[in-house]
Amino acid sequence: CTEVNNIMSNAAKKSAPASITKAEVTSNADAGKNANLVNGIIRMTYYESILQDSVKANIIFGDVGLAVDNKSVIEGLPLIGTEDFKLEFEDNNENKIKVNMNVNKVTPVYEDGSKNVVSLDLVSEEFLRNEMGESRCRTRENGLISDSIEKIFKDRLKTEKELDIEQTANRYNFIGNGRKPFYMLNLLSKQGVPQGSDGSSAGFLFYETSTGYHFKSIEGLFKQEKKKSYIFN
Numbered sequence: 001c002t003e004v005n006n007i008m009s010n011a012a013k014k015s016a017p018a019s020i021t022k023a024e025v026t027s028n029a030d031a032g033k034n035a036n037l038v039n040g041i042i043r044m045t046y047y048e049s050i051l052q053d054s055v056k057a058n059i060i061f062g063d064v065g066l067a068v069d070n071k072s073v074i075e076g077l078p079l080i081g082t083e084d085f086k087l088e089f090e091d092n093n094e095n096k097i098k099v100n101m102n103v104n105k106v107t108p109v110y111e112d113g114s115k116n117v118v119s120l121d122l123v124s125e126e127f128l129r130n131e132m133g134e135s136r137c138r139t140r141e142n143g144l145i146s147d148s149i150e151k152i153f154k155d156r157l158k159t160e161k162e163l164d165i166e167q168t169a170n171r172y173n174f175i176g177n178g179r180k181p182f183y184m185l186n187l188l189s190k191q192g193v194p195q196g197s198d199g200s201s202a203g204f205l206f207y208e209t210s211t212g213y214h215f216k217s218i219e220g221l222f223k224q225e226k227k228k229s230y231i232f233n
Helices: 004-016 125-129 145-156 183-189 218-222
Strands: 019-026 034-036 040-047 055-064 084-090 095-112 116-123 163-165 203-211 212-217
Touching: 004 055, 019 040, 034 203, 040 084, 055 095, 084 116, 095 125, 145 163, 145 183, 183 203, 203 218, 212 218
Parallel strands: 163 212
Antiparallel strands: 019 034, 019 084, 040 055, 055 116, 084 095, 095 116, 203 212
């Protein structure tokens, strides 16, 4: 009975929602003014994938007023977009996630006299920088693809996050022609050949997780120790 109870307890935990410990947004107008939305959150979703350029999240919260200077969060900060957002939570696999993001879009969902329900789309700072004209790739780059990848992250996207970049074996010379950094990163990923290869390659993937940005060969990812096996019957 104890073993069955443990199995049922673990299954229940796996289906439980995440535990959010911080959802703090900081005013652009006053860096000392912030609001923690944890107690007002109705729903939170967080996305990261090897097929996605950067992490994203969505938070729906009840903005009941008196939260900032006796005003609602939207009015008191004010909350209009691009604000810094610190998100911390533990998922049902006991993974503790801490990530700094930015508000990309503020959407009122529902409002009445006593409460407003607001949806916030959160993205990485690099996602916003990617859309800025000053970040576009305009120069000629020569050398290893992995070196060009690092240069785009640091010089164009101005990232201060950890970079996990697998070194490539091949060189690739190119001119940016004013293209966006994420476009160039994906383009270069297709050209990369990992070290030790016979010259053929499935290419590389560039993606973001809560620990930083990664540029990894598909061959290298498949050589990792497996996390989980699935049997199709």
